[in-house]
Amino acid sequence: MEPIKTFELSKEYLESLREGIELLDNEFIKQSLEGVNVADIAAILDELNMDEAIYVLRLLDHSFAADILIELDEDSLVKVIREMDPIELAALIDEMESDDAADILILMPTKEREDVISNLQVKEKSANILDLLRYDEYSAGGLMAKEFIKANKNWNVIQTIEEIRRQAENVEKIYSIYVVDNRQHLLGRVSLKKIILASSDTKISDIYEPELISVPTHMEGEEVAEIMRKYDLESLPVVNAKNRLVGRITVDDILDLIREQSEEDIQAMTGISADIEESDSVFRISKARLPWLLIGVIGGLMGAKIIGLFEDGLSKYIALASFIPLVAATGGNVGIQSSSLVVQTLASKSVFNDTPWQRFIKGLMIALVNGLVLGAFVFSVVVFIYGFESIFGLTIGLAMFCVVLLASFMGTVTPLVLDKFGINPAIASGPFITTANDLLGLAVYFGVAMALLKL
Amino acid sequence: MEPIKTFELSKEYLESLREGIELLDNEFIKQSLEGVNVADIAAILDELNMDEAIYVLRLLDHSFAADILIELDEDSLVKVIREMDPIELAALIDEMESDDAADILILMPTKEREDVISNLQVKEKSANILDLLRYDEYSAGGLMAKEFIKANKNWNVIQTIEEIRRQAENVEKIYSIYVVDNRQHLLGRVSLKKIILASSDTKISDIYEPELISVPTHMEGEEVAEIMRKYDLESLPVVNAKNRLVGRITVDDILDLIREQSEEDIQAMTGISADIEESDSVFRISKARLPWLLIGVIGGLMGAKIIGLFEDGLSKYIALASFIPLVAATGGNVGIQSSSLVVQTLASKSVFNDTPWQRFIKGLMIALVNGLVLGAFVFSVVVFIYGFESIFGLTIGLAMFCVVLLASFMGTVTPLVLDKFGINPAIASGPFITTANDLLGLAVYFGVAMALLKL
Numbered sequence: 073m074e075p076i077k078t079f080e081l082s083k084e085y086l087e088s089l090r091e092g093i094e095l096l097d098n099e100f101i102k103q104s105l106e107g108v109n110v111a112d113i114a115a116i117l118d119e120l121n122m123d124e125a126i127y128v129l130r131l132l133d134h135s136f137a138a139d140i141l142i143e144l145d146e147d148s149l150v151k152v153i154r155e156m157d158p159i160e161l162a163a164l165i166d167e168m169e170s171d172d173a174a175d176i177l178i179l180m181p182t183k184e185r186e187d188v189i190s191n192l193q194v195k196e197k198s199a200n201i202l203d204l205l206r207y208d209e210y211s212a213g214g215l216m217a218k219e220f221i222k223a224n225k226n227w228n229v230i231q232t233i234e235e236i237r238r239q240a241e242n243v244e245k246i247y248s249i250y251v252v253d254n255r256q257h258l259l260g261r262v263s264l265k266k267i268i269l270a271s272s273d274t275k276i277s278d279i280y281e282p283e284l285i286s287v288p289t290h291m292e293g294e295e296v297a298e299i300m301r302k303y304d305l306e307s308l309p310v311v312n313a314k315n316r317l318v319g320r321i322t323v324d325d326i327l328d329l330i331r332e333q334s335e336e337d338i339q340a341m342t343g344i345s346a347d348i349e350e351s352d353s354v355f356r357i358s359k360a361r362l363p364w365l366l367i368g369v370i371g372g373l374m375g376a377k378i379i380g381l382f383e384d385g386l387s388k389y390i391a392l393a394s395f396i397p398l399v400a401a402t403g404g405n406v407g408i409q410s411s412s413l414v415v416q417t418l419a420s421k422s423v424f425n426d427t428p429w430q431r432f433i434k435g436l437m438i439a440l441v442n443g444l445v446l447g448a449f450v451f452s453v454v455v456f457i458y459g460f461e462s463i464f465g466l467t468i469g470l471a472m473f474c475v476v477l478l479a480s481f482m483g484t485v486t487p488l489v490l491d492k493f494g495i496n497p498a499i500a501s502g503p504f505i506t507t508a509n510d511l512l513g514l515a516v517y518f519g520v521a522m523a524l525l526k527l
Numbered sequence: 528m529e530p531i532k533t534f535e536l537s538k539e540y541l542e543s544l545r546e547g548i549e550l551l552d553n554e555f556i557k558q559s560l561e562g563v564n565v566a567d568i569a570a571i572l573d574e575l576n577m578d579e580a581i582y583v584l585r586l587l588d589h590s591f592a593a594d595i596l597i598e599l600d601e602d603s604l605v606k607v608i609r610e611m612d613p614i615e616l617a618a619l620i621d622e623m624e625s626d627d628a629a630d631i632l633i634l635m636p637t638k639e640r641e642d643v644i645s646n647l648q649v650k651e652k653s654a655n656i657l658d659l660l661r662y663d664e665y666s667a668g669g670l671m672a673k674e675f676i677k678a679n680k681n682w683n684v685i686q687t688i689e690e691i692r693r694q695a696e697n698v699e700k701i702y703s704i705y706v707v708d709n710r711q712h713l714l715g716r717v718s719l720k721k722i723i724l725a726s727s728d729t730k731i732s733d734i735y736e737p738e739l740i741s742v743p744t745h746m747e748g749e750e751v752a753e754i755m756r757k758y759d760l761e762s763l764p765v766v767n768a769k770n771r772l773v774g775r776i777t778v779d780d781i782l783d784l785i786r787e788q789s790e791e792d793i794q795a796m797t798g799i800s801a802d803i804e805e806s807d808s809v810f811r812i813s814k815a816r817l818p819w820l821l822i823g824v825i826g827g828l829m830g831a832k833i834i835g836l837f838e839d840g841l842s843k844y845i846a847l848a849s850f851i852p853l854v855a856a857t858g859g860n861v862g863i864q865s866s867s868l869v870v871q872t873l874a875s876k877s878v879f880n881d882t883p884w885q886r887f888i889k890g891l892m893i894a895l896v897n898g899l900v901l902g903a904f905v906f907s908v909v910v911f912i913y914g915f916e917s918i919f920g921l922t923i924g925l926a927m928f929c930v931v932l933l934a935s936f937m938g939t940v941t942p943l944v945l946d947k948f949g950i951n952p953a954i955a956s957g958p959f960i961t962t963a964n965d966l967l968g969l970a971v972y973f974g975v976a977m978a979l980l981k982l
Contacts, residue, residue: 107738111757237724245761246720264719265701269692283562301786302566304779306700306761323778324759327785331756334789335871341796342867342956343860350872354889358896361864368860369901369927372853373908379849386845393841393848394834397855397965398827404859405798405823405958409816412797416790417805434809441813446824453828472824501797503860510856 081112086119093124098131105132114143122151130160138167141176150179158184162191169244170197171217171325174204204319212296213289215329216310216319219243222250225259225277229270232262247307250317251280258309258317260284286311289318294333294419297326337415340496341408343367343503364503371507375514382518385527391460392521395468396514402446402472403479403513404506410435410483411500418491428488439480447473463524471520475513482509536567541574548579553586560587569598577606585615593622596631605634613639617646624699625652626672626780629659659774667751668744670784671765671774674698677705680714680732684725687717702762705772706735713764713772715739741766744773749788749874752781792870795951798822798958819958826962830969837973840982846915847976850923851969857901857927858934858968859961865890865938866955873946883943894935902928918979926975930968937964 085104092100105113105128117125117140125148129137141164144152153161153176165173165188177185192198200218207213219242223232232249248261260282270279286309287296300308300323310319343364348357379386379396386392414431451469454460486505487497499505521527540559547555560568560583572580572595580603584592596619599607608616608631620628620643632640640660647653655673662668674697678687687704703716715737725734741764742751755763755778765774798819803812834841834851841847906924909915941960942952954960976982 109738109740109758111759233723236720240720240724245718247761263700264723265691265695268688268719268723269695283564285564301779301782303564304566304782306702306778323761323782324756326782327752327756327759327778330782330785330789337793338796338867338871341793342863344864344868348868350868350886350889354892354896357868357893358900361893362897362900364864365857365860365897365901366904368856369853369905372850372856373905373913375852375856376849376913379852380846383845383849386848387842390838390842390845390848391835393851394831394838395827396848396851397830397834397969398824400852400855401823401827401830401859401962401965402820405820408797409799409819412793413799413803413805413812416793431805434805437809438812438816441809442817442820445813445817446820449821450824450828458828458831507856510852514852 081115086116089116089128090120090124093120093127101128102131110136110139111143113140114145118145118148122148122155125152126155134163135167138164142168142172146179149176153180158187159191162188162193165201166193166197169217169219169242170200170204171215171319173197173201174214175209177201178205178209207289210293210329211289212287212291212293212310212321213319215293215296215325216289216321218319220250220307220309220320221246222252222317223262223276225251225253225275225280227276228272229267229274229276230272232267232276233272236267245307245322247322250309250320251276252317256316258284258286258311258315261309284309286317287321288313293329296321297330297333298419300326336496337498340498341412341501368503368507371511375511378511378514379518382522382527385518385522385525388527389464389521389525391464392467392518392525395454395471396517398450398468399471399475399517400510400513403475403509406439406442406476406479407483407506407509408501410439410480411487411497411505414484414487415497415500418487418497431484435480435484436477439477442480443473443476446476467521467524470524471517474516474520478512478516479509482512536570541571544571544583545575545579548575548582556583557586565591565594566598568595569600573600573603577603577610580607581610589618590622593619597623597627601634604631608635613642614646617643617648620656621648621652624672624674624697625655625659626670626774628652628656629669630664632656632660633664662744665748665784666744667742667746667748667765667776668774670748670751670780671744671776673774675705675762675764675775676701677707677772678717678731680706680708680730680735682731683727684722684729684731685727687722687731688727691722700762700777702777705739705764705775706731707772711771713739713741713766713770716764739764741770741772742776743768748784751776752785752788753874755781791951792953795953796867796956823958823962826966830966833966833969834973837977837982840973840977840980843982844919844976844980846919847922847973847980850909850926851972853905853923854926854930854972855965855968858930858964861894861897861931861934862938862961862964863956865894865935866942866952866960869939869942870952870955873942873952886939890935890939891932894932897935898928898931901931922976922979925979926972929971929975933967933971934964937967 089101089104092104117128120128129140129152132140141149141152165176177188180188189198189201204214204216204218221236221239221243223235236246246264248263249267250261251259253259260280261284262276262280266279285299285303285305287299289310289312296308299305306323308321309317310321312318344360348360447469450472451465454468455462455465482505483500487500490500491497544556544559547559572583575583584595584607587595596604596607620631632643635643644653644656659669659671659673676691676694676698678690691701701719703718704722705716706714708714715735716739717731717735721734740754740758740760742754744765744767751763754760761778763776764772765776767773799815803815902924905927906920909923910917910920937960938955942955945955946952
């Protein structure tokens with residue numbers, strides 16, 4: 073059976089749509105898209121070229137086209153809005169909720185953006201959008217919409233239902249009705265379920281729940297997401313510094329944000345600089361990947377210089393060369409483990425987290441355990457299995473121990489420092505830091521060898 | 528101002544709670560927790576030892592304690608339910624929605640689980656729970672709850688409101704009312720907003736929306752999450768093979784699932800085997816990290832053996848040793864980039880993805896571009912800056928080129944193969960595969976050197 077009943081998204085349909093566009097078969101295009109979910113249509117338009125996508129959008133109702141526009145990939149979206157004229161775009165934006173409108177306008181140059189806003193028909197909407205554009209895109213203020221239902225605590229159920237009727241067009245999903253006093257201070261919420269079950273003349277002040285979680289406009293999106301997850305919320309009111317209700321964040325925007333951020337983290341860890349996908353062009357993917365590979369290569373070339381300094385020692389003890397990859401790889405693995413644990417803790421922001429000092433002590437102890445175990449293991453293999461003399465085994469084992477300690481320290485400290493400076497700490501597990509760790513590891517390795525083997 | 532108004536989660540409060548427990552000051556404990564969000568209380572109980580946590584839970588109402596229990600960390604939860612007797616636990620589970628109850632029961636041994644279920648007071652609940660326990664925990668069937676509101680298409684609005692009233696206790700958040708025919712086939716949905724705005728005698732069949740996305744019980748949780756994100760859903764009906772409505776998944780469970788899975792992916796990539804946090808004990812963290820470090824170390828020791836085979840060549844051309852880390856690191860970086868791109872594509876499951884063959888060709892072209900650029904760069908630095916003879920520069924450059932090609936191939940193929948066998952493809956970016964790539968890279972490096980330098 074079909075998991076998704078509405079529409080079969082297929083390469084065959086894409087072909088027939090392309091044909092329909094070429095033949096200007098407007099009837100076929102409109103009919104085939106009727107009742108199809110906007111996210112599915114957007115996925116189809118993402119595959120078309122810009123002229124074809126705009127042709128389809130112009131055939132559809134403004135409200136339908138607006139919903140599709142919101143769901144486009146950022147790449148396609150930028151191309152489409154660059155091509156549309158301000159009046160045409162304003163007609164679509166008039167049909168959107170304020171947060172979606174702001175998300176689109178923020179992609180445009182200031183001049184074009186103002187042109188579009190001045191062409192909006194709904195004056196309240198342009199005020200709302202201008203308000204939202206003031207906030208950082210990834211803050212609570214930037215994530216919220218201005219469309220929601222609020223009720224004065226002095227209203228009764230009938231008045232509240234009237235307000236729902238009045239706003240029914242603007243607010244697609246209601247979830248909760250927020251309760252405010254005469255000065256718009258947020259007091260609590262009342263669920264639609266309660267409204268349905270209460271008698272018409274019940275006062276809102278008698279049925280609302282005063283325990284309500286709200287967030288300030290300046291809170292970071294990541295923290296907002298964590299609050300919604302932790303407290304199982306599908307919508308979250310946003311208040312200004314005076315505790316006045318100014319907007320509402322819904323869970324669909326948070327799901328998108330979480331996905332974006334986890335992709336960003338993984339890209340930071342793997343060193344792919346732009347927001348690319350496997351379906352992008354060879355040139356684009358290479359361009360995004362090469363800079364990070366070059367960092368690694370330059371690091372490797374510097375490593376070659378460092379090893380070159382010890383060439384005399386190496387030629388006396390050629391076996392030292394054999395263990396270079398072992399030392400380098402262990403340092404890299406330990407560093408990535410340590411940094412990813414710290415990054416995970418930073419994301420959860422619990423008040424029960426260890427203090428930096430406790431963290432340092434614990435990190436040191438874990439590094440000692442790991443370093444001792446791995447050092448002893450390597451010593452045993454090198455001496456008892458590979459049959460090297462024990463001073464050589466001691467050299468390799470001690471170098472391992474030192475590298476584990478050093479890499480743990482760097483892996484723990486780097487993300488903390490990055491976070492302090494407001495940089496995504498996930499970068500600490502990426503190529504730049506890993507390369508720096510490799511170089512340090514090499515220096516330690518040859519330092520220990522020089523000392524113990526008297527080279 | 529406070530972002531979260533309800534409760535200040537502080538170490539000071541934790542201390543005073545501990546004191547209250549020691550002094551058996553039940554009044555203080557109950558009063559201080561009154562009206563506090565259950566997720567906050569759970570975070571506090573996670574910090575207590577098991578006896579203290581159970582003491583607090585026993586003081587509270589069954590329904591309050593049940594809500595807190597659901598929010599506990601899995602570690603604390605397992606300890607608490609192991610300690611409670613079946614009758615006590617059944618009284619709490621009677622107060623839970625079926626999906627939460629099943630999530631808890633699945634943590635118990637079969638015998639104890641049956642004891643608890645046989646002590647449940649609400650017979651309908653035990654049937655529901657037994658039904659849910661049949662499904663895989665991470666499938667749609669395992670994620671769904673049996674509590675939701677459904678309306679027959681022949682009902683009118685008044686009858687539907689009666690059903691809401693009847694179920695108000697069981698269904699905490701309604702979102703949508705699902706519309707079914709006489710044989711329980713899912714037909715569509717109607718929003719609470721529509722119910723509020725329609726007149727009492729309106730027929731459900733006149734106002735419901737027939738376009739509705741549903742998923743089958745066997746769908747994987749990851750796919751369910753992607754559908755809810757893509758289509759902006761806060762709840763999703765689940766149907767059986769006969770398209771009969773059997774449950775409902777809500778977005779709060781999906782947010783938890785997404786977080787768990789992204790942590791799992793990062794742990795797979797960084798090689799930390801158990802589900803650990805920075806706040807766990809030194810012993811536990813070391814135990815989780817050491818196995819993966821050992822894999823890397825064993826790989827490194829095998830690498831030492833490989834290099835040892837070329838010792839004669841190395842002693843003639845000692846400079847070869849200097850470039851070992853360069854070659855190994857580049858192979859590692861290229862492999863991780865390639866595999867993470869593939870993993871990202873696998874997660875999105877678009878029908879417009881390239882076929883395996885197109886993917887292979889494109890991967891090859893990107894590898895050629897990257898390999899040529901990096902190989903040429905390395906050749907230039909080695910010959911023109913470091914002043915080696917050009918045959919040596921060619922050796923290093925060509926080895927780089929081969930390693931980039933090989934690592935790209937391995938990085939692309941490995942996650943695809945793992946995915947085919949139902950293994951999390953994120954492991955491909957982890958220590959095991961990276962180590963294998965390192966060894967291959969070393970073999971290629973010395974192979975090229977043997978051939979070109981005639982060693």
